[in-house]
Amino acid sequence: MLCMSKHTFIALATGISEKLGVQYGSKEHTRLIEACDHMYKDFQDILEDDGILLYPTHPTAAPYHNEPVFKPLNFAYTAIINVLGFPATHIPLGLNTKGLPIGIQAVGGMNKDHQCLAVACELEKAFGGWVPPSISV
Numbered sequence: 001m002l003c004m005s006k007h008t009f010i011a012l013a014t015g016i017s018e019k020l021g022v023q024y025g026s027k028e029h030t031r032l033i034e035a036c037d038h039m040y041k042d043f044q045d046i047l048e049d050d051g052i053l054l055y056p057t058h059p060t061a062a063p064y065h066n067e068p069v070f071k072p073l074n075f076a077y078t079a080i081i082n083v084l085g086f087p088a089t090h091i092p093l094g095l096n097t098k099g100l101p102i103g104i105q106a107v108g109g110m111n112k113d114h115q116c117l118a119v120a121c122e123l124e125k126a127f128g129g130w131v132p133p134s135i136s137v
Helices: 009-020 027-047 072-084 113-127
Strands: 052-056 088-095 101-108
Touching: 027 052, 027 072, 027 101, 052 072, 052 113, 072 088, 072 101, 088 113, 101 113
Parallel strands: none
Antiparallel strands: 052 101, 088 101
C-alpha cells in the first residue's frame, strides 16, 4: 500500500485472492475441477487432430501501464487456455488506429504446438509481423 514492496500490486493482490479463494478439496473446488475437465473435453472434440482456434489474446489493444489494475479480469482470454493446458501462440497483427499493438492467439489441440506455430508464421507473413509502436515524447 506504501509502494515499498519488492512485489507488484498485481502479484500481491493475486496472493491475497488465492488465500481467500476456493479451498483445495472443498465441494466448490471439486465442482470447478469437473467443469474444467468437461471444458477440456469440449475443446479437444472441437480441435480434434488438426483444428486451430483463432481466439483473442486480450479484449482490447495493449493496455497502458497499470491499466490492468482497473480491469483485472481481462487476462481471462489467455488464462482459460493456460488452465486447460492447450498450446497457444500469440500472433501480432499490427497496430490499431491509436498506435497500440493488437494480436490474436492460435490455439491447437494437445501436443499440437507445431500447428499453432505454423499458423502463426502464415498470419505473421500476411499481416506484416510485429510492428514497433511509435514513441512520442
